[in-house]
Amino acid sequence: MSALLPSRRELDFQLFEVLDAGALAGAPRFADHDRATFDGVLDGAWRLAVERFAPHAALADVEEPQLRGHEVWLPAPTRDALRAAADAGYFAAPFDASLGGLQLPWSVAQAANAVFAAANVGFYGYALLTVGAANLLAAHGSPAQVERYVRPMVAGRWFGTMCLSEPQAGSSLADVRTAAVRAPDGTWRVTGSKMWISGGEHELADNIVHLVLARVSGGPPGVKGLSLFVVPKFRLRDDGTPDPQARNGVRCIGLNHKMGWRGTVNTVLAFGDQGDCVGELVGEEHAGLRIMFHMMNEARIGVGLCATALGCAGYVAALDYARHRPQGRPLGERDPASAPVPILRHADVRRMLLAQKAWVEGALSLVLYCARLVDERRIALDAGDAAAAREHEGLLELLTPVAKSWPSEYCLEANKLAIQVHGGYGYTRDYPVERLYRDNRLNAIHEGTLGIHGLDVLGRKVRQDGGAAFAALGRRIASTVQAAAAEPELAPLARQLGGTFDRLAATTRRLVAAVRDVGPERALANATPYLDALGQVVVAWRWLEQARVALAARPATPGEAAFHAGKRAAARYFFRYELPRVGPTLELLDSLDDTALAMPDDGW
């Protein structure tokens, strides 16, 4: 079995045919690049993924991180792979050249990240966190903080973490207790414990930069009283280098033993329980959560990307297995002495593969679209076009819970079917699909559970700025619908999407009004099904866009023609098997059903 990566053809289609990423090189920010650079980024990611990441994915699952004293042991290939990725510029990819970055489009960097995550999500986790932490500090740190912390993270020499949750405060950040007190020298002393901290301790990097939410005295209770601190594992010398003798007062006091995604160590950290834990304030006091959202939003789409990548890997594995496993005969073949056929010939196997394709490539289209919005926002800001930047920002905020959640649900389902295609073999550890399924189960939990994102999208995002982002989404969907309606093959799909979006919009208005009329508890009781329905509509839109591009393509070879025909078939599948399921969900939402709320206490 070769490395389980999304096909290069697929990424090229998404990036360059659907999203026209090649055109980004025309923007001043990306002027040093062209299509050849972008291709080189992807080529290099493939090479590293095949050589350094994929070969150790099973190992990272079996050889779990171990806590030895307060140090964490990890399998040696972890460091090697990340070192190679950093040296090749994959941490630096999206950052400003002035910080040592390559100033590549976010969409191109994310496509490369999808390759790493598909190859070995456990290894990739460290890069995801480091780039996110560096991006936050680049945006919100003081010039001195940027200089000291961001540069080595961009170079991949230091890694980053995000320290939000505590044992008693997972989804509820209002209950964070970690405290920070200002010292005479202007630095802070941090005390408390943090839970679920990925990459919280290891020896993969020269330093670890923890971003820590904590309370300072005088702040309001709840999330509005949180401030953000940067806490290095090793304190810095005056020249900015970490001092291995000056261990800061942050210790790993436990590991979480996870069902999957084991390559990324998950830690319990104690701050300041034995010796001073010195931190620096990032931004203003009490503005911590707002600043942290910079990293959280990026990480949320990163989670969607990882879910997608795991789904892609499973699809590739299942397709390969189905092509090569002989078993059974076509229905209607009466001669039991005839040769067995590859199971790819069986209708139900084809249905399961097409479902996987529709889910994982739909998810990929969604997360890369979000990455493209990041690029568009940046270009608009650079051009001084505040209105356009605001629209991109709003859309991104609306789509973030969708891009986090929809892939987490449906690409897990894809991994489930990847096992099913393998039959009993898929349930054994001799094949990779059970591992992918275990890895992927995390994605509906971390960076905000599915339920939290349902409340976020329905309780906040569809309403904010008077519903501006939802309206902008509607305009973009309408634009695709209009273009597709002109093609006879796509006109029925266009009508279906247009009609479904109109129903979704009506339900959205009804629910927004209900928050006011019957209160948030009942109006938002089915926010998670709402998020699902919104996701189905958004992904249907991404599929119609893919089908439109595929239909317009002028393929030069039979292989190209088949690729585009496959895209159109997967779009059809999505519209026939998936999108109609939104109907009953919208009816349910319209009814403001309160069965679960009304359940009697002793009725369970």
Added chain:
Amino acid sequence: MSALLPSRRELDFQLFEVLDAGALAGAPRFADHDRATFDGVLDGAWRLAVERFAPHAALADVEEPQLRGHEVWLPAPTRDALRAAADAGYFAAPFDASLGGLQLPWSVAQAANAVFAAANVGFYGYALLTVGAANLLAAHGSPAQVERYVRPMVAGRWFGTMCLSEPQAGSSLADVRTAAVRAPDGTWRVTGSKMWISGGEHELADNIVHLVLARVSGGPPGVKGLSLFVVPKFRLRDDGTPDPQARNGVRCIGLNHKMGWRGTVNTVLAFGDQGDCVGELVGEEHAGLRIMFHMMNEARIGVGLCATALGCAGYVAALDYARHRPQGRPLGERDPASAPVPILRHADVRRMLLAQKAWVEGALSLVLYCARLVDERRIALDAGDAAAAREHEGLLELLTPVAKSWPSEYCLEANKLAIQVHGGYGYTRDYPVERLYRDNRLNAIHEGTLGIHGLDVLGRKVRQDGGAAFAALGRRIASTVQAAAAEPELAPLARQLGGTFDRLAATTRRLVAAVRDVGPERALANATPYLDALGQVVVAWRWLEQARVALAARPATPGEAAFHAGKRAAARYFFRYELPRVGPTLELLDSLDDTALAMPDDGW
């Protein structure tokens, strides 16, 4: 955390209130029993499950079976627990008194089995197989075989297996290659290898009775040329006792390392590769598959029962966690200094718990209904009522793929939500829900994959005997609908179910006609979604029946009233959140969609 068992109140409701199992004591076969005996069976199962099964479920997951030479090492509590269950009569429960059995109703025995499976599915697996193998031999073995093999299995001293699959023949039994040749003494010599054999080697019992499908010379190719053999691990002395020195020529040559359900060892067996493997023919030559179906059908419902039990265990764990984990505040509570509430207060957690309740208790109702059909068939046969027996038999055949598959899908989904309710904790091995989820993933694969059952139900079961079984199902559903329609609370549900069944029946007729008109490949291309729709309708019926019984109950205490109110709420949930999803599926089926079939070869 106490043992994760379905509540006793729940089993009493299903068995005695819904299925009126108490009335079975009126049948001659069960005349030695009464409600007190049945209660004693359940009480004893609870005690054993709590003391002997549940405490070792996590151990059985971590301490996987090991192959040492050709012997299998298992954790010591495995043998202790099964020994205790056998000594208490839980293997003997359903068998004739003349064979040393307790002659209990199958439905009561299955309720007890649900308790064992919830407590520790890995341990229970051996009992499931042994009872199934003994039942087959009791029905199809010669008197001498019954005497020699069945009695020690009924006593739980010997265990059983079913040996169908081979490395090249999983779903496709037509390709079985294992061969048997008659020896001069009338016994047979079996050669070949078998794959995926649960309980294929261990030292838990004094002997292992393998039931082996193999080919004899002169038979037709395909499944019609299979014969069934009984192959003991140790050959028998003249007095019928196993001779530990006379090891038969069947060796364990490998173990499958599974994602879950690890307590039941899964083996690769070689027959006759080193030394003679002596077997006895069961029944006629070339009748092997038909006979094996006796055990397969029982095992299939057994798989549904295990899936259900795992779902129940997860629900119990999630409910317990939700009651005791404080986190967050009600929506609309503005004071962040107010005390956190148990997460059971949050609407989305309640929705996830109610979904689990609706799925697992719906599944339990279905599998116990099937067990009740086994009892009814037996009673009809004893009474000489061939027509009634035939109706029960037909219904059972129609419902077997549903009872196997629906719980395997939806109780896995329940386990997924049980993890979700636990948040990050649920993803760790410190809590049992991730294990339950891994265990349950097997159930859609073994004893016929989901796809195989789709083909079975749509390609065969709904059509056989001119659709008699489907018509009988329709009559029973109509009867519940009619009774429920008289209750104002249930009338809307009754109308909904009646209408949905009518649509399902129309789709069924259309698809049956399509097999003739457009051929089986296209007509059956969506057999798996058909199976799902049928399952949703059948489980909705079981919920309407539960709601009807709950509404009619005259509760003596507030706790009783709340229990019955909870049942009605869960029924409402099923009809509002689940049953409507059948609509789009039936539309899809009516369209004879062939998107997956038409996918171009290079389009993936």
